[in-house]
Amino acid sequence: MAIRASANSKSQPSADETTLAELGYKQEFRREFTPLEVSGLAFSYIGVVPSIVSVLFYAVPNGGPFAMVWGWAIASPFIMCIGLAMAELASAAPTSGGLYYWTYSLASPRCRNFLSWIVGYSNTIETITGVASVNWACAIQITAAIRIASSDQEYATTTGQLYGIYAALVFSHAILVSFGTKFLARLQRLYTFVNMSLCFIIIIALPIGTSPEYRNSASFALGDFTNLSGWPSGFAFILSLMAPLYTIGGYDASVHMSEEASNAATAIPWAIVSSIALAAVLGWGINVSLAFCMGTDVSGVLNGPIGQPMAQILFNALGQRTSLGLWCLIISAEYMVASNCLLVGSRQTFAFARDGALPFSRYLYRMNRYTGTPVNTVWFGAVCVLAIGLLAFVSIEAINAVFSIAVTASYVAYITPITTRFAFKNDFKPGPFTLGKLSLPVAVIAVSWMVFMITVFFFPATPQTTPQQMNYTVVVLGGTMFLAISWYYCPVYGGVHWFSGPIANITPSIGGEQRDGDSMSEKKEQRDGDLSVSVMDV
Structure with missing residues (x-):
């Protein structure tokens, strides 16, 4: 009826x-997110400090302080171009489906079903592996806290113990994200406060509390280039750019909350732009602070007994007790980032299931009668994340390769709708947020940068590497895309026979x-x- x-x-x-x-x-969610809260979600999703903690090992061996400071400054404008191009699309069509919806709407009728399928699966894989990578990083940071607290920093965890911590984090996040929209919206105020405060603690308090022996001169902090990777210095510096790219990512986070945000056509694009701008400025300040407080032994920071460059810097500069307290605050922020990753991923999965594109869509496209949220997709994401974590028992390289999809798959999903807007004839009508005549040049810069950096992501950390140390990102990404394409063209049951884009x-x-x-x-x-x-x- x-x-x-x-x-x-x-x-x-x-x-x-x-x-x-x-x-x-139709409107199925409750629009409880205010513009400020959706901006807070986008900023907390990036999680500047905990994300820098997780990826500092990209910058330290590929240029040391110079790469940390100037690599961030160089990458940030390109990242902003990606955000601006995405913001225009989000303003024109604010829906949780986001990227694959835009792709379908803007592409040629001859290929829009296929492109929408690829973008939808890339985006879904990105969000699920993103939850896994952040939770795994959080588990590692918890073990680092144990090392900081121990007298000799030589505490070693087994893979089973690490997975146990990981699984506990995932289950707790699934319970938290299963609550109603209003609770999750108000929670962003706490998340934003904690993440913002942590940034200022590192920028202001760390230099004040650092012992004199670890304080560096301006010439060292801003100009010392230490190459420990073995690559030529120029290419090593390019590899260091992966640190800001991994940190300031997930520009589509607020997009997937479009149907729960008020004044979405304006709030979502400004959430994208403001979160990138804040992360760029604060992240640069954090890297400058670390460069001035890390001491001159770059190799010691990278290969210290704690096993985490950021933790080693804090331990050396602040001592055991203070660094442990600060590290626990960082773990709390990482936990918040992970819960937002699962929240955003559940909305993307719900949107894709709503259009019948996922296996078990009939069960995933359901609203819980008590919470008014898609609880089924929350737990579906949690189960997938737990399964991904089992790869740790195969090898660390295997699980790291899967986690790298979170960035490479996201770039596939970002490039396609931005390109289709200008590559095909369509009737795109800008929303309240528009760049006007700057739209095309900004899109060209954004797409060119992403294509270039995807190539960089495929290189190993050092030129002399073993099969175990290889970067298997290209293999995993290629395999994932092969499976998605095979599923689309599968005889009788494939998406080519029944998938017709957003419904x-x-x-x-x-x-x-x-x-x-x-x-x-x-x-x-x-x-x-x-x-x-x-x-x-x-």
Whole structure:
């Protein structure tokens, strides 16, 4: 039975609901995220300090202080170009499906189903492996805290113990993210406060508390280039750029919260831009602070007994007790980042399942009657993350290779809609956030940068490497894309036979006008009964 709103049963829909209806979807989430909270989520998703902790080993051996400081400064403008290009698309079509929806809408009818499929799977894989990588990093940092607390810093954990910590983190996140939207929205205030405070502690308090023997001169902190990787210095510096790229990532985080945010067409793009700007400025300040407080023994920082460059810097500069307290705060921030990763990933999975593209979509596309959130996709993501973690029992290289997908797969997902906007003939209409004539040059810079850096991601850490030390990113990414393409073209059961892009779940009557026949209203389907809703029948 169709549900139809009337003047007696429902008030006039909000602007957000009307915009979503024009994109083909009914309002299923509660819009509890304020613009400030969705910006806080985007910033907390980046998690500047805990992310720098996890990737500092890319910068330290590939240029030392010079790479830490100036690599960040060089990469940040290119990252902002990616964010600006994404923000324009998000403003024009603020939906949780985000990237694959934009791809379908902007690509040629001849290839839009296939491209939308590839982007959707790349984005889903990115979000799930992102949860895994952050939780694994958090587990490693917990073991580093134990080393800091021990007298000789030689505490060693087994793979089983590490996986146990990892699994406990994942289960706790799944429980937390299963709560209602209002609770999760208000939680962002705490997350933002903790992450922001941690940035200022490192920038301001670390130099004040550092013992004189570890304070560096400006010439060393800003100009010393230490190459421990074996690559030529120029290429080593390029490899160091992976640190800011890994840190300031996940620009699509706020996009997947579009259907839970108020004033989404404006709030989402500004959340993308503001989070990148804040992370770029604060991250650069943190790297400068670390460069001035790390001492001159770069090799000792990289290969110290604690096993984490950042932890070693804090331990040397602040001593055991202070560094342990600060490290525990960093672990707390990492925990918050991981919970937001699962939150965002569950919304992407829900959106893709809503359009019938995932296995078990019938079960994943469900709202919990008590929380009003897609609890099924939360636990689906958690189970996938637990399965990915089992690769640690194969080898550390195997699990690290899978985690690298979080960046490379995201770039595949970002490049495609940005490119299709200009590569195909379409009727793209900008939203409230627009770059005007700068749109094309910004997009060109963004895509060129991502293509270049994807290539860099495929190189190993050192030129002389063993099969165990190789960078298997290209193998894992290629294998993942091969599986996605094989599933699409699989005889009889493949997506080519049934996937037709985003599917409208609302009647096409918007403001009394029928939507364009080439739009997604032509493909609306019945799901679990009649889901059609007339949003303007008043």
